[in-house]
Amino acid sequence: MALAAGRAMLMRSGVRLGTQAAARGGNGARRFMNHRVVVEPNTVPGVAVIKFKNPPVNSLTLEFLTEFVICLEKLENDKTFRGVVLTSDCPGIFSAGLDLREMCGKNPAHYAEYWRAVQEMWLKVYLSNLVLVAAINGTSPAGGCLIALSCDYRVLADNPRYRMGLNETLLGLVVPFWFKDTLVNTIGHRASERALQLGLLFPPAEALQLGMVDQVVPEDQVQSTALSVMTQWLAIPDHVRQLTKNMIRKATADHLIKHQEADIQNFINFISRDSIQKSLQVYLENLKQKKH
Ligand SMILES: CCCCC/C=C/C(=O)SCCNC(=O)CCNC(=O)[C@H](O)C(C)(C)COP(=O)(O)OP(=O)(O)OC[C@H]1O[C@@H](n2cnc3c(N)ncnc32)[C@H](O)[C@@H]1OP(=O)(O)O
Numbered sequence: 340m341a342l343a344a345g346r347a348m349l350m351r352s353g354v355r356l357g358t359q360a361a362a363r364g365g366n367g368a369r370r371f372m373n374h375r376v377v378v379e380p381n382t383v384p385g386v387a388v389i390k391f392k393n394p395p396v397n398s399l400t401l402e403f404l405t406e407f408v409i410c411l412e413k414l415e416n417d418k419t420f421r422g423v424v425l426t427s428d429c430p431g432i433f434s435a436g437l438d439l440r441e442m443c444g445k446n447p448a449h450y451a452e453y454w455r456a457v458q459e460m461w462l463k464v465y466l467s468n469l470v471l472v473a474a475i476n477g478t479s480p481a482g483g484c485l486i487a488l489s490c491d492y493r494v495l496a497d498n499p500r501y502r503m504g505l506n507e508t509l510l511g512l513v514v515p516f517w518f519k520d521t522l523v524n525t526i527g528h529r530a531s532e533r534a535l536q537l538g539l540l541f542p543p544a545e546a547l548q549l550g551m552v553d554q555v556v557p558e559d560q561v562q563s564t565a566l567s568v569m570t571q572w573l574a575i576p577d578h579v580r581q582l583t584k585n586m587i588r589k590a591t592a593d594h595l596i597k598h599q600e601a602d603i604q605n606f607i608n609f610i611s612r613d614s615i616q617k618s619l620q621v622y623l624e625n626l627k628q629k630k631h
Contacts, residue, residue, distance in 0.1 A: 376406045377428060378414065383566050385421040385573060387414055388474075392428040396435035399482050403438075404456040408463050415468055421573055422470035424565045425490060431500070433475045434483030439510075443619045447607045454606040457482070458599060461517065464489040466592050468581050470572040474565035476558065479503045480540055481510075484551075488521045491584070492568055493552040495543050496561045502540035503551060509538035511618030513609065515602065517595045524591060526550050 375393040389410060391397040414420045427433045441453045464471065464486060471490040478501045479487055487493050487503070495503065505522055507514040514535055523531045526549045533539070543555040556564045572580070595602065609615060
């Protein structure tokens with residue numbers, strides 16, 4: 340249903356999936372390419388690398404979310420793939436999180452469509468049958484961090500400028516319960532309580548200490564480390580690993596699935612408030628100002 344809507348939306352915006360999506364690279368390998376998400380089969384058999392390519396900061400626009408979900412769905416349906424590495428094509432930035440312009444100055448119907456796309460993306464990543472390893476080669480606040488936290492394993496580049504965390508309170512936003520659940524499931528209750536209320540963004544050493552990431556490695560080794568970790572995960576038969584993953588994650592995902600429509604309505608009500616709109620505008624304005 341969501342996928343069909345997404346396809347329709349992409350067709351409207353001029354993205355042709357079938358023909359544009361498949362091209363042959365120099366080594367004859369198939370390379371799926373949309374506008375904002377590039378999928379490359381890798382040298383490790385059964386593993387694809389998804390590169391986020393939505394410059395300047397890989398913000399999660401509606402188009403990006405739709406392409407990302409469609410790419411993952413294609414890989415899940417293609418039985419040659421068992422694992423995916425998620426990484427960024429934008430230097431220094433994994434993802435700047437939700438696109439603030441999608442949440443500013445729009446109408447309720449747009450907010451509903453956008454929030455459903457965010458929910459669908461999270462459900463797709465969190466419950467994926469594939470092994471997902473995040474190769475975090477840049478900063479990843481809020482929604483960017485959520486994507487990484489929803490993978491099975493996280494490798495972060497050792498660069499103190501790369502910060503990771505759920506910083507929503509710094510934008511005047513209340514983190515949705517399923518963002519919170521994803522963090523609690525990763526770093527525990529007490530650490531989440533502090534990190535979420537203060538909107539903390541952690542440098543690599545602290546992210547590692549908290550268990551927000553599994554490994555910190557030199558920047559030029561992020562992708563190769565992710566691929567070698569993948570080999571270990573793929574040594575486990577898919578069906579037992581998938582059933583185990585599902586057993587661990589199902590209750591968290593079901594919580595959202597059960598309250599999906601109410602969560603959309605909450606988002607619309609919250610984001611439409613004048614005070615919230617004002618904070619988002621000020622935050623965007625400050626991002627622009629810091630350049631001058
Ligand atoms: C109930 C409501 C719940 C909502 C839950 C929300 C979840 C979220 O994900 S909210 C988004 C949180 N994200 C952030 O706080 C990150 C904001 N961005 C930054 O801190 C920085 O841009 C950076 C560290 C990611 C990159 O810094 P830098 O390389 O210096 O690039 P610029 O700051 O100059 O940004 C370039 C360009 O991109 C625009 N931009 C940045 N982030 C976003 C974004 N999240 N959404 C939309 N646009 C973004 C920025 O405004 C610049 O635009 P121009 O000035 O027009 O070039």
